[in-house]
Amino acid sequence: MTIASERPDAILFDWDNTLVDSWLTIHAALVETFTQMDHEPWTLSETKDRVRQSLRDSFPGLFGDRWEEAAAIFYSAFERLHIENLVPMPQAGDMLERVQKVVPVLGVVSNKTGKYLRQEAQHLDWQCFFHELIGAGDASRDKPNAAPVDLFRKNNGLGKDSRIWYVGDSDIDMETAQNSGCIPVLIHIESANLDQIGANLPEITLSDCEELAGLVETL
Structure with missing residues (x-):
């Protein structure tokens, strides 16, 4: 664990494979999509x-001019699978309950597409932990562009000087x-692909x- 010295004013989380284990659902929906689109x-x-x-x-890079057709196939499969296969990451719910007591x-x-993100949070009864859940399509651009984080800042009264x-x-x-001017925190370090991190190094690794809950509680 990298040591942090100050408690944050806010914590923003990624969703898939940070708070919930989504790989099997994403993979199954992609397999259906590739198969129907005659891709390996x-x-x-x-x-x-x-x-x-x-x-x-x-998808435009994967499927070219037919990317919207592929998207429709993916969404159809994903809608059928994502709730029934939804699994929280270990201790994620307990961590959120503890962290919300000390981080405002x-x-x-x-x-993840915004409507699916919010459906999953509601299914887990986690929506109470979050001021807002912003997914793909909710802002003018998606991650890694700063637009969705900037939208969260604007909607929730966080200035550029907020930690x-x-x-x-x-x-x-x-x-x-x-x-987006946030402090990068890499979680689940044992399963992260460190070769892909490149120049965007985390300041905190957990x-x-x-471990995240314990760290925040000690600051």
Whole structure:
């Protein structure tokens, strides 16, 4: 764990594979999409390595002019699967309950489509923890662009001088933090692909949700 010296004014979280384990659902929906679009499906390992951007940013590169057709297939599969397969990351709910007692503002900025993000939070009964959940399509641009974080700041009274942690599990989360003036916090360090982090180094690294809660409580 990297030691932090000051408690944040706010913590923003990534969602998929930071607070909930989404890989099997994302992979299954992608396999259906690739198969129906006559593409070779990715393996689960390839899905974990390659899924970073939002659908509207990634599908045009994968499917060209037919990307909207592919998006419709993906969303149909995802809507069928995502709630029944939803699994919180270990200790995530307990961490949120503990952290909200000492940090005044919590939120989510995710590349999951906004309506699905909020459906999942409601299903887990977690919406009470967050001031706002911003997903793909809710802002003018998606992560790693700063637009969704800027929207959260604007909607929730956070100035540019506010001390905000952005907590995520991947390189694009660290890039999002850097682009938006947040402190980058890399969680689930044992399963993170450190080769992809590049120049966007985290300031704080944590093993799991329990360690995050313990750190915040000691500041």
